[in-house]
Amino acid sequence: xxxxxxxxxxxxxxxxxxxxxxxxxxxxxxxxxxxxxxxxxxxxxxxxxxxxxxxxxxxxxxxxxxxxxxxxxxxxxxxxxxxxxxxxxxxxxxxxxxxxxxxxxxxxxxxxxxxxxxxxxxxxxxxxxxxxxxxxxxxxxxxxxxxxxxxxxxxxxxxxxxxxxxxxxxxxxxxxxxxxxxxxxxxxxxxxxxxxxxxxxxxxxxxxxxxxxxxxxxxxxxxxxxxxxxxxxxxxxxxxxxxxxxxxxxxxxxxxxxxxxxxxxxxxxxxxxxxxxxxxxxxxxxxxxxxxxxxxxxxxxxxxxxxxxxxxxxxxxxxxxxxxxxxxxxxxxxxxxxxxxxxxxxxxxxxxxxxxxxxxxxxxxxxxxxxxxxxxxxxxxxxxxxxxxxxxxxxxxxxxxxxxxxxxxxxxxxxxxxxxxxxxxxxxxxxxxxxxxxxxxxxxxxxxxxxxxxxxxxxxxxxxxxxxxxxxxxxxxxxxxxxxxxxxxxxxxxxxxxxxxxxxxxxxxxxxxxxxxxxxxxxxxxxxxxxxxxxxxxxxxxxxxxxxxxxxxxxxxxxxxxxxxxxxxxxxxxxxxxxxxxxxxxxxxxxxxxxxxxxxxxxxxxxxxxxxxxxxxxxxxxxxxxxxxxxxxxxxxxxxxxxxxxxxxxxxxxxxxxxxxxxxxxxxxxxxxxxxxxxxxxxxxxxxxxxxxxxxxxxxxxxxxxxxxxxxxxxxxxxxxxxxxxxxxxxxx
Numbered sequence: 001x002x003x004x005x006x007x008x009x010x011x012x013x014x015x016x017x018x019x020x021x022x023x024x025x026x027x028x029x030x031x032x033x034x035x036x037x038x039x040x041x042x043x044x045x046x047x048x049x050x051x052x053x054x055x056x057x058x059x060x061x062x063x064x065x066x067x068x069x070x071x072x073x074x075x076x077x078x079x080x081x082x083x084x085x086x087x088x089x090x091x092x093x094x095x096x097x098x099x100x101x102x103x104x105x106x107x108x109x110x111x112x113x114x115x116x117x118x119x120x121x122x123x124x125x126x127x128x129x130x131x132x133x134x135x136x137x138x139x140x141x142x143x144x145x146x147x148x149x150x151x152x153x154x155x156x157x158x159x160x161x162x163x164x165x166x167x168x169x170x171x172x173x174x175x176x177x178x179x180x181x182x183x184x185x186x187x188x189x190x191x192x193x194x195x196x197x198x199x200x201x202x203x204x205x206x207x208x209x210x211x212x213x214x215x216x217x218x219x220x221x222x223x224x225x226x227x228x229x230x231x232x233x234x235x236x237x238x239x240x241x242x243x244x245x246x247x248x249x250x251x252x253x254x255x256x257x258x259x260x261x262x263x264x265x266x267x268x269x270x271x272x273x274x275x276x277x278x279x280x281x282x283x284x285x286x287x288x289x290x291x292x293x294x295x296x297x298x299x300x301x302x303x304x305x306x307x308x309x310x311x312x313x314x315x316x317x318x319x320x321x322x323x324x325x326x327x328x329x330x331x332x333x334x335x336x337x338x339x340x341x342x343x344x345x346x347x348x349x350x351x352x353x354x355x356x357x358x359x360x361x362x363x364x365x366x367x368x369x370x371x372x373x374x375x376x377x378x379x380x381x382x383x384x385x386x387x388x389x390x391x392x393x394x395x396x397x398x399x400x401x402x403x404x405x406x407x408x409x410x411x412x413x414x415x416x417x418x419x420x421x422x423x424x425x426x427x428x429x430x431x432x433x434x435x436x437x438x439x440x441x442x443x444x445x446x447x448x449x450x451x452x453x454x455x456x457x458x459x460x461x462x463x464x465x466x467x468x469x470x471x472x473x474x475x476x477x478x479x480x481x482x483x484x485x486x487x488x489x490x491x492x493x494x495x496x497x498x499x500x501x502x503x504x505x506x507x508x509x510x511x512x513x514x515x516x517x518x519x520x521x522x523x524x525x526x527x528x529x530x531x532x533x534x535x536x537x538x539x540x541x542x543x544x545x546x547x548x549x550x551x552x553x554x555x556x557x558x559x560x561x562x563x564x565x566x567x568x569x570x571x572x573x574x575x576x577x578x579x580x581x582x583x584x585x586x587x588x589x590x591x592x593x594x595x596x597x598x599x600x601x602x603x604x605x606x607x608x609x610x611x612x613x614x615x616x617x618x619x620x621x622x623x624x625x626x627x628x629x630x631x632x633x634x635x636x637x638x639x640x641x642x643x644x645x646x647x648x649x650x651x652x653x654x655x656x657x658x659x660x661x662x663x664x665x666x667x668x669x670x671x672x673x674x675x676x677x678x679x680x681x682x683x684x685x686x687x688x689x690x691x692x693x694x695x696x697x698x699x700x701x702x703x704x705x706x707x708x709x710x711x712x713x714x715x716x717x718x719x720x721x722x723x724x725x726x727x728x729x730x731x732x733x
Contacts, residue, residue, distance in 0.1 A: 014042060017259070020084040021051035022094035022102075024068065025061045027220040028120070028248055029090065033062040035252035036259075050080060054093055071098045078105045085113070086259050090120045091192050092211075099192055107199045116262060117206045118255055119196050123244050123271070125189040125210065126172070127307050128181040134168040171310040177210075177267045183303065197266055205262050211251050212244035212271035212311075213304050215347055216354050218361030220248070221304050222347075225283060226358050229291030231608055232477045236298035237283035241308035244271040245282070247343040247354075257339055263316045273313050274346025279305055282347050289351030290358070290476055359480070363606045366482035367392050367599065368518065372490070372560075372568065373525030375552040376536045377584055382525065383486045386595055391607055392482045395472060401460065404468045415464060422458035430456055466497045473517035481607055485519065491559055495571040513575070521599050522572045524581045529553050531585045685723065689716050 019036055023029045029051075039046035050067045061068070069080050081087055081102050089099045099119075106117055172179075182190050199206050215222045228235045254270045274282075280295070287295045317339050343350040358364075367390050373379050380396065387394035405412060434451045441449070460468070473483060489495040499518050503510045529550075536549060560567050572579055580598040582591060599605075693712040702708035 014045075016042065016045045016047050017085040018048045018083065019050070020069075020081055020087045021049060022089045022099065023054050024051045024065055025053045025057040025059050026090065026093045027059055027217075028093070028214060028251065030059055030062050031217060031248045032088065032090075032252045032255060033064050035249070035256050037062075037064040039064060050084075052077075052094070052098065054095070071095065074101065077101070078109065081105055082109050082111050084115070086116045086118070088118045088120065088255055091189055092120065092122050092124075096188050096192060100195065103192070103195050103199070106204055107201070112203065114203045115205070116259055117196065117199070117204060118209060118258060119192060119207070120209045120211055120251070120255070120270075121189050121193055122186075122211055123213065123307065123309055123311070124186045124304065125182050125193060126180045126309055126311075127183045127186055127303065129172075129179060129309070130181075131169040131308070131310065132172050132176065132179075134170040169310060171312045172269075173312045174210075174265065174267050174269055174314060177208075185303070193267075206266055207258050207262075208267045209251070209254055209258075209270045210268065211254075212246040214248045214251065215245055216247040216249060216343065217357050219358055221302065222286070225286050226290060226355075227608060229286050229289075229476075230358070230364065230480050232292045232480075234294040234296055235283055235287055235291060236300070237280040237295055238298065238301040238305050239308075240278045240280050241306065242277050242310050243279045243282065243305060243307060244269075244277055244309055244311045245274065245346060246270055246272050247350075249342040250344075253339070253342070257317060261317065265316050268316055269311050269314045271311055271313050272341075272346040273344050274348060276348065277346060285348040285351050290355050290480070292476065364480065364608070365605055366478070366480060367484075367521075367605050367607070368482045369484040369521045369523065369599065370489075370519040370572075371484060371523040371525070372487055373584075374527070374529075374532060374556045376532045376549060377525050377527050378535070379487050379525060382523075382591055382595065383484050385592055386599070387484050389592075389596065390482070390599070390605065392484055393477055394486060395469075395478075395483050395488075396486045397465075397488060400468060400472055401465075404471065418464075419458045419460070423456060426456050426458060427453045462494060462497065466494065469498055470514075470517070479516065490568065492566045492568055492571050495568060518575065519572075519577060522569075522577050522579045523595060523598070524569065524579060525584050526581060527584045689713055692716070 016038075021029060021032060021036075024033065033049055036047055036049060046064075049062075049065050050069055051065070052069050052071045053061065069077055071077055077098075078101075082105065087102065087106065089102060091099055103117070106115065177193075180190060193208050196206050196208060213221050219226050225235050250272065251270055254268070258268075279301075280297075283295050287293050343353065347354060369386065369392075371379055371383050371386075384394055386392075405416060430453065431451060438448075441447075469488065472478065489498050499514055501512050501514050503512070532553065533546070533549065560569070562570075569579065578598075578601075580594070582594055583589060584591060690709075690713070693709045693716070696712060697705055697708060700708070
């Protein structure tokens with residue numbers, strides 16, 4: 001008898017969506033686009049992503065964006081929004097007037113197809129909300145926050161009968177959103193939330209994602225804290241106030257899942273499940289995971305770090321997950337809904353992952369170097385110069401041992417006890433030898449020498465020393481910036497023990513290379529014994545003892561000369577570590593430049609302290625260039641000013657000449673006009689008589705011409721009556 005099998009559910013056909021996103025070029029915008037893009041899975045018909053940008057952003061525009069819309073063209077903006085399937089506005093960064101216009105367009109606009117509107121808000125919309133008091137008999141569903149170490153919660157109070165009852169607080173849930181209050185600078189968030197919640201259209205689903213303070217992927221609000229921790233500086237926390245947070249990738253996932261499975265709840269808390277989200281605990285985890293484990297309290301903090309909000313993470317997607325759990329066979333669960341958190345338990349539980357994101361995003365690569373060479377050749381001097389230049393820890397055996405012994409832990413105390421026991425044994429052996437020698441000296445009647453055990457020190461075994469080196473190389477500063485190992489390891493065996501991790505015993509033993517501490521650059525310094533001896537002999541730093549030096553040089557040669565067994569350099573060659581061999585006493589070689597060129601052969605290392613040096617150099621260079629540019633501009637302005645002054649002077653000179661000419665002409669004309677009556681008078685009454693006198697002179701040819709002419713004119717003037725000259729001037733006027 002045949003049984004009817006239930007038909008298998010068919011997978012829903014794929015249909016691309018049209019997304020409109022605000023703030024495309026922001027910290028969250030970039031990650032949201034990365035989450036929503038599907039051009040790899042569906043290259044023929046991917047999701048269409050358009051939207052608006054913000055001004056003065058340091059974040060790039062994602063290549064998956066199809067088009068950027070100009071928000072100033074309001075009618076076109078409205079058309080694009082009404083044509084989109086999903087509209088997402090990040091009201092933490094977008095222009096609020098643009099967002100308000102978009103919400104009103106969706107509320108009152110004409111469209112038939114179904115749409116989704118998501119407003120990504122912030123817990124800052126709750127920044128002035130009073131704590132929620134716990135009612136009598138009320139219990140937290142999931143137990144609430146556990147008390148921090150050092151908190152007074154749970155401690156018995158003295159004089160409990162006289163003391164007033166202590167207030168207990170519980171966490172807000174999403175139905176408490178009408179109680180929210182914001183600080184004045186965040187009140188516009190509440191206004192936009194309320195406007196969105198007021199929409200009641202059957203073909204428009206609206207959601208408010210009240211997001212925690214964002215972290216991860218290079219950081220935004222927490223950037224300064226991570227940077228200071230990376231630099232091994234003490235970082236500050238505000239208080240034990242609760243700061244709800246969420247990883248930026250998880251917030252983007254919330255948006256994607258709301259589009260994939262719209263829920264019947266409009267207001268949603270998008271925060272992680274950190275069981276202790278106090279600001280102190282978060283900063284402490286950053287300091288331990290990235291920095292030097294040093295924190296201190298400060299009254300100065302950005303508003304996002306001053307809030308104190310107890311909030312329950314949302315459970316809106318739990319119903320879908322439980323429903324799928326009841327389906328049984330995974331093969332029958334078509335279009336399976338999953339919510340794969342990136343950092344569900346928050347910063348504290350995922351600090352290693354978040355630290356790696358920060359390092360990768362900012363391209364902060366550690367510089368791991370090992371340097372070796374014969375004794376007295378100057379390894380420590382060169383290593384110290386490299387350490388200073390690249391701002392990386394310089395690790396020497398003596399300082400490392402002292403640093404380790406200054407720690408407080410069971411391992412350190414055990415090592416101290418072991419060293420003390422070994423030293424006591426060495427002192428006893430030395431004392432026994434001293435007693436024998438003393439008796440001999442006594443018999444020979446030689447002077448008495450007291451026993452001195454101050455120079456007796458217990459040496460660490462290779463295993464103990466390697467344990468200390470592994471501890472140091474795994475410290476945050478070495479993992480962040482790198483290190484330079486000064487003359488250690490010294491042998492192939494030591495290198496193998498140091499850079500390999502051995503787990504298990506016998507057949508189950510696993511040997512793995514620890515790439516986190518393996519040097520990428522190996523520098524070998526070389527020189528002849530004679531040159532080294534001369535260097536030490538005339539050095540003011542080193543105490544010269546030829547016998548000791550020759551012995552050390554001999555031991556170095558034995559350890560680093562191939563005689564049928566592997567040596568230190570072979571270890572690095574086997575692992576294909578780049579090696580640079582430098583002849584220290586070659587006068588044509590600049591050791592520092594050679595080392596830097598070798599270390600930076602594949603490009604410059606990005607290191608905050610190194611970056612700051614480069615930035616300072618660039619700043620000084622830019623300042624110098626600006627100064628030269630300013631000087632050139634000043635010179636050009638001066639030349640232009642001089643040229644204009646010359647032109648102006650020429651113009652003024654020309655004008656002056658013209659005026660002078662006009663003045664001369666005027667005076668000339670004036671003189672002419674004034675001289676006309678006189679000339680007329682002379683022509684009428686003087687010139688004829690003078691002419692007549694000259695004629696007489698010619699006729700008579702007197703001896704004294706002047707006397708003759710004057711006498712003639714005088715006699716003639718008596719004979720003729722001349723007109724009054726004033727009449728001429730009166731007539732001319």
